């Protein structure tokens with residue numbers, strides 16, 4: 001195990017930043033974040049709100065439970081009447097009323113009597129304990145009780161879960177099944193939520209072929225489209241995919257322009273680096289989109305801006321670059337636009353295991369890896385190459401290596417972004433090793 005000495009982590013080699021001429025990750029992040037406005041608020045039936053961001057605090061109009069009620073099927077009593085009951089000294093009481101769940105008109109319980117009561121039923125006035133049916137002879141007209149009780153036993157008090165005016169979920173919270181359940185329990189049928197931002201997802205490249213068709217020489221199957229659309233959906237957006245656009249500016253514009261009217265973001269991949277056929281760059285560079293190189297690996301070539309007033313983010317085409325760039329730039333912006341308060345992946349510090357990790361100086365490197373939730377350690381999967389998609393598919397985290405760090409040795413601490421839940425973290429044995 002490595003130690004932090006004098007505020008610096010041992011096992012980590014650093015080098016002062018030089019001026020690289022590349023834009024820092026944080027500057028491009030800020031620019032992408034500033035492009036998108038928060039979407040409007042609507043009221044929707046509860047089930048349609050799953051996974052959306054709550055738009056205003058959810059305040060309880062009634063208490064939960066709404067009234068004192070029984071926690072058990074049994075008999076409501078005055079505790080004093082059964083205080084001496086036991087196996088050798090049973091107590092018998094007349095049963096004056098039957099109180100199933102939902103009955104609201106039972107008369108008060110008189111001393112020396114019992115009310116047969118069911119779980120969730122309104123507690124009769126005067127009763128202050130419930131004897132579970134298992135501790136009785138289950139009588140109907142009278143009941144014999146074989147165990148003693150005390151005041152308050154097997155009761156659920158009004159407001160012990162939620163008091164009137166309590167905030168049970170805050171604006172910006174993700175609406176989970178449990179939060180929808182609380183809303184329903186409070187009698188609320190609709191919630192105010194932010195609309196999912198609409199994202200037009202476009203893959204460019206004359207080499208691309210739709211999966212399911214035969215593959216001609218020199219061509220590859222298109223994978224960024226489904227991957228980015230899925231990532232948009234997972235980040236609270238509503239993706240629409242355009243057909244693949246070849247490396248042709250006129251075709252790019254013809255495909256995109258009719259669709260711009262009803263989207264919050266145009267998200268492209270490919271066509272942004274330095275080659276002869278950079279269709280995205282060629283189509284958008286003089287139209288309000290800035291192209292630049294970011295001090296990161298993968299994901300160096302990026303673009304952002306507005307085309308005909310619509311926010312545009314252009315990701316590099318290499319699949320790992322595209323998805324890592326999505327994580328770093330697009331996902332937080334999309335979540336913020338969708339109204340979420342928490343927009344960053346959970347991050348933690350993990351102990352590097354396996355081989356030492358080298359990172360280019362002056363670039364923020366994102367490696368793919370597996371974080372072990374039980375030991376708090378992380379292992380890198382796959383080489384840095386941004387075409388190595390299967391290692392990313394086998395990963396459950398990104399390792400973030402800051403620009404000044406050039407080497408991290410096994411046993412040293414490294415920052416990881418957690419991309420998945422522990423239960424989804426099974427990995428094929430050979431994947432990406």
Ligand SMILES: Nc1nc2c(c(=O)[nH]1)N[C@H]1C(S)=C(S)[C@@H](COP(=O)(O)OP(=O)(O)OC[C@H]3O[C@@H](n4cnc5c(N)ncnc54)[C@H](O)[C@@H]3O)O[C@H]1N2
Pocket residue numbers: 203204205207208220221222223224225269270271272273274275278298299300301315316317318319321386
């Ligand atoms: N001379 C230079 N060449 C390159 C540079 C550079 O700075 N100078 N940067 C490299 C880096 S880094 C990256 S990242 C890529 C980015 O290139 P583009 O965004 O222009 O993307 P393409 O050239 O269109 O494609 C790159 C690569 O990815 C494959 N690809 C593209 N789209 C898809 C898709 N939808 N599904 C699957 N695979 C896709 C494409 O076939 C290429 O192999 O540029 C480097 N070059």
Ligand code: MOO
Pocket residue numbers: 296297298299300301316318321386
């Ligand atoms: O930056 Mo590129 O994204 O290395 O592959």
